[in-house]
Amino acid sequence: METIDLMDNLMSLQFEHGVREEEVPWLFLQSRSRGLMIEACAHAAFFCRLLQALRKMDGSTSVSMLPLEEEEEDLYKKSSKRDLKVGIIGGGRLGKQLALVLLHRASIPAHSLHISTRRPETLTDLQKMGIQCFYHNCFLVDWANLVFLCCLPSQLPHICLEINNRLEKSCIVYSLVTAVPLPRLKQLLCHTTILRPQYQCAETYIDIWGSNEDIKSALQDPEIVQATSPYRTDGGITLNIKWLEAVFYTALNICTLKEIPYQQALEILSDLCLSVHQKTCGEDKTNCPRFIVTNFVNQAFAKTLNPSNVFPWFDLIAVQLKETPFSQHLRKTVTLQEHLTVLYCASLGISLSQETEEEEEEEEEEEEAPSQEP
Template identity: 60%
Template sequence: MDMLKDLESLQFEYGVPEENRTWLYLQGRSRGLIIEACAHATFFCKLFYVLRQSLDENQISMCLSSGSCDLAIPDESLKVGIIGGGHLGKQLAQVLLQLVPIPADSLRISTRRPETLDELQKVGVQCFYHNSFLVKWANVIFLCCLPSQLPNICLEIQSSLEKACIVFSFTAAIPITRLKLLLNHTNILRPQYQCAGDFVNIWGTNKEIATALQDPVILRATCPYSPAGGITLNIKWLEGIFYAALNTCTTKSMYHSSVLELLNQLFLSVHFKDCGEDRASCPKFQLTDFVSKVYAKNLPQKSSFPWFDLTSVQLKETPFSQHLSKNTALQDHLTLLYCSSFGVSLIRELQVVSTGSPSQEEKRPQEPDVSSATD
């Protein structure tokens, strides 16, 4: 509840001189950017929460079928770390707890002022100031710090980063190429947002962000392909998510055929109503959607995908870029998956048929760099 809602003299706008009121749209834009960031981080965590659970189940199944099961099978639950406990870091933590939902003991925050996060600590989130300790523990690290703080933070954590740990940066002023150098790390995702000149403030003012993301108008405006609200997302980030999923599977030495089957099951599991009549027309991931035809031809059947440099994926043209840009059915299905993962229908008149649960939801060849696999 907003206690100041009906008290006009205590509203932020009341104290702004008339000549400066043209700049008030920046307040709405700032809120829109935070909502977009929290929405995309939530979508990412939902997908990887389900992916890691499936990998865990797959490992147990293989173990039992082989008859040589090791009782110390690692827990594949998603462990999320946030560096920075300011406005964005605090909002992100609350949204992830409510909407993924990530258990409180699977979320930790490192900040210079952990005493300011009393509400999160009360629900079981560990808050402390030890960046390298956090990085050693987490599968995913969200950077929610100021650009001026980032070089020192990178210096602290780079030696503690595991190859498979995904770094998700919201520090907009630091380009991904610079971040790669600072961290000496290739498993990095960095969404880029573009604000249009004709900004439309649909983002609301009084709702908590988790509540706002249950509003169909606001949620649809955060869709990767949506220009609504005057804020757009660079679609290369969406490509990066899929290559990050491939890297996660590669760390488990899964054969590429099994990986494709798993991605189809998890990420293309939500369909439009008319898909039931002609399921053959629905998109399916193929090997050549992610690697070049030449590389695919020489890839042994019983081998994993190569390790992909996510910074290159987000900066260069890839086979998936070309496939995604030409395949409107795939774009529609991914948009449908995005909305349904928040429990919102894409279009009111369309009904969704789900075949999965997206909202709970021999030796490998020498690993080439991304260019040899995707050029």
């Protein structure tokens, strides 16, 4: 169904109508804020898809990060022990939009989403969808495998004091409180399994982020999804690639938690993340990248591993603040970057190969079209 903007052409109801002339140059901040929220929600959805796939994987079943046609019906299915349990602390604008994106774009079932907020009564729409909303941060942390921090920076010290003694080593904390750096988060939470995406904004950019539809609807737009890809800078927002490194080391930690031998863990990660190919790969996929042990640990440590050994538990804060073997591998391996870009877009329902084919067809049609000149 097409979205209708009821305020279209009603200038007196537009946000810009009340802006003074000297404030007009600052209107770009509205677009930038929306772009940052879209990027944050899209990256969180990708991360949740990866974790959900890893949790559902067993020795006899292969799973995929790609969305399926029947996923909308699965949002309200019965719970399973292998489901990823996601908690959100903070029910403001970001927390609400994140919940909707995870529900509809990351296929996290409603029963696997809980929100802790001081005003749960304001989230009746989410509660009607089956998402539990309450005010009990400790209960949420005890229950969740993954906790998103979507609170105000001023609230964070009190929240961390509440939950830091309740965090299990395996519980992943994903901070969207951009004003608080990783070392401070580590100090507040006494925890190292923390991810925090970092974004940088360009001074000048083309606004592609839209203005009216909600975030989950915006992420159905192929142009917007491609702009949020980790290696793209469309829309003037750049993601620090250390986030992507932390995502993969998190995946290895999950394999370690499940006591999966390191060689098998690498095969799982390769099959899950590098099995989506671009058109240029052709039928022969022998040149496509695969993960090996020295992509993630140094050679000296790799030589000490026996086939039955698992990977060590990786400190995610150290991964995001220091150089790692994977940092170098990501930088120098262009084919890996390309495959991860294709995977990222495909996990959010956008096929880059299909987009490329459509562009080529349009170019061919333009070339074949008869000239209109007299």
